[in-house]
Amino acid sequence: MARLIITHQGTVIKEYDLSKEKVTVGRKPSNDIILDDPTVSGLHAAFLHMQHTYVEDMKSTNGIKLNGKTINKRQLSHGDLVQIGQHEFKFIDDAVQDFESTVVIAPPTQEFKETKKPIKASVMITQGPKQGESIILNKPYTKLGSASQVAVIARRGESYYLMPMTGGAQGESPKLNGKQIGAESMLLGHADLIDVAGTQLKFIIEE
Amino acid sequence: MTKNKTPQLEIHGLTDEGLVRDHNEDYISWVAKSGLVILADGMGGHNAGEVASELAVTCITDALEEVLSPDIKDTCEMDFEEVVHEAVVYANDEINLHSKTHPECTGMGTTVVMALFHSDSVILANVGDSRIYRFRKGELQQVTSDHSLVQEMIDNGYMSEDEAQNSTNRNLITRALGIAEEVKVDVARHAIEKDDIYLLCSDGLSDMVTDDLIFSSLVKTRQNLERGAEDLVALAKDHGGHDNVSVILVACK
Numbered sequence: 112m113a114r115l116i117i118t119h120q121g122t123v124i125k126e127y128d129l130s131k132e133k134v135t136v137g138r139k140p141s142n143d144i145i146l147d148d149p150t151v152s153g154l155h156a157a158f159l160h161m162q163h164t165y166v167e168d169m170k171s172t173n174g175i176k177l178n179g180k181t182i183n184k185r186q187l188s189h190g191d192l193v194q195i196g197q198h199e200f201k202f203i204d205d206a207v208q209d210f211e212s213t214v215v216i217a218p219p220t221q222e223f224k225e226t227k228k229p230i231k232a233s234v235m236i237t238q239g240p241k242q243g244e245s246i247i248l249n250k251p252y253t254k255l256g257s258a259s260q261v262a263v264i265a266r267r268g269e270s271y272y273l274m275p276m277t278g279g280a281q282g283e284s285p286k287l288n289g290k291q292i293g294a295e296s297m298l299l300g301h302a303d304l305i306d307v308a309g310t311q312l313k314f315i316i317e318e
Numbered sequence: 319m320t321k322n323k324t325p326q327l328e329i330h331g332l333t334d335e336g337l338v339r340d341h342n343e344d345y346i347s348w349v350a351k352s353g354l355v356i357l358a359d360g361m362g363g364h365n366a367g368e369v370a371s372e373l374a375v376t377c378i379t380d381a382l383e384e385v386l387s388p389d390i391k392d393t394c395e396m397d398f399e400e401v402v403h404e405a406v407v408y409a410n411d412e413i414n415l416h417s418k419t420h421p422e423c424t425g426m427g428t429t430v431v432m433a434l435f436h437s438d439s440v441i442l443a444n445v446g447d448s449r450i451y452r453f454r455k456g457e458l459q460q461v462t463s464d465h466s467l468v469q470e471m472i473d474n475g476y477m478s479e480d481e482a483q484n485s486t487n488r489n490l491i492t493r494a495l496g497i498a499e500e501v502k503v504d505v506a507r508h509a510i511e512k513d514d515i516y517l518l519c520s521d522g523l524s525d526m527v528t529d530d531l532i533f534s535s536l537v538k539t540r541q542n543l544e545r546g547a548e549d550l551v552a553l554a555k556d557h558g559g560h561d562n563v564s565v566i567l568v569a570c571k
Contacts, residue, residue, distance in 0.1 A: 116467065116490070118492075121492065121493075121502075122470070123467055123470050123471070123474075123492070201490075203490075205486070213359075213361045213447075213489045213490075213491055213521075214361075214489060214490050214491070215361070215427055215490075215491050215492070215493075215494045215497050216467060216490050216491070216492050250380065250381055250384070250408070251381045251404045251405055251407070251408040252381060252382070252384055252385045252401065252404070252405075253384060254384035254385065254387065254390060257389075261389055261390050261393075261394070263384070263385055263390065263396075265404065266404075267404065274396065275395075275396075
């Protein structure tokens with residue numbers, strides 16, 4: 112038995128057993144699988160289920176993708192992911208399926224997507240015993256300072272924030288550009304100055 | 319003198335290949351002094367599954383290491399739910415990066431469940447179908463929700479819990495770390511009580527053994543968590559042991 116598991120934006124919409132030789136997919140009601148999706152053509156694709164299972168683009172406007180690559184016609188293997196418009200079809204072949212092996216029903220990592228250029232950020236000690244040293248901010252959280260006073264820089268996506276630190280042994284909170292930080296996260300910009308535990312640091316973004 | 323904000327915990331964990339698999343793709347770790355407990359169940363061809371699960375656990379541990387140092391954890395008020403969320407997102411980024419730069423690891427992924435005990439609460443996070451149960455006052459409750467096809471079908475009313483138990487679709491998960499650039503992480507904070515026991519487990523336990531049997535095991539072994547972990551792993555193997563099985567038990571003292 113072979114099946115298709117149909118998902119839209121990560122939510123499973125239905126499961127379709129491939130019990131006949133040709134199963135059509137499209138927006139029109141005449142199809143076996145009807146997708147209410149403006150990016151899907153009237154008749155968009157067909158699954159051909161014989162000894163093996165194939166997927167074929169029926170000259171659709173937006174085409175179909177198999178595991179992230181645009182294709183015209185291909186044989187399917189267990190676990191393959193076919194993208195039709197904004198819908199995804201996971202092909203499950205129970206004959207092959209090893210009951211124990213976990214399969215993820217989700218879009219694969221987009222291999223052709225241009226990889227984001229990672230932003231490199233660091234803080235350089237401008238005043239204090241370790242003047243001139245740099246700390247590279249390559250983790251989600253980086254601690255600055257010592258037991259007497261601490262600050263944490265948080266990385267969120269491509270931005271860096273000085274996290275609010277309240278209460279406890281701190282007494283005074285660290286300073287950003289000469290002002291004590293309050294209860295809000297502060298977005299850091301290039302050349303911002305941070306004062307913590309008697310040390311001054313400069314935030315640096317390398318483009 | 320500041321108060322130690324990590325509650326007093328007793329932690330025991332165990333991971334086992336099971337009876338069928340020839341290698342273990344699960345990975346478990348904990349840092350008792352920080353109140354941090356993590357379990358991951360990897361997947362992917364060749365040996366990539368264990369690469370993914372180990373990366374998940376080590377990245378989360380690394381990401382949290384500095385913010386969980388006593389000078390911060392015990393003295394500062396922070397949004398630990400966000401901190402945990404960001405640590406899991408970081409692990410997802412690192413696993414993706416590793417897949418891209420190591421062709422033999424393409425397609426690998428992993429589930430993750432974690433618990434961070436802080437003050438009078440625990441912050442739980444999960445992605446995939448590994449689980450956290452809480453045993454409190456003679457009751458066992460699953461406190462995470464599986465990201466699996468079966469669970470979605472139950473949630474949408476297509477399937478009953480009983481039907482789910484026998485479904486052949488139990489191995490299909492809807493979320494994992496390392497399979498896409500974006501990941502949706504469930505994060506929740508729960509109040510803890512003295513004598514609570516938290517069980518983190520991979521599906522090697524929960525697919526083999528019913529909740530009732532897990533409950534009976536904990537009733538029997540709750541005074542001795544080391545034996546408790548051994549008992550749960552033995553239970554999974556007695557009921558087939560088809561998959562790797564991992565458990566971590568945490569008791570709040």
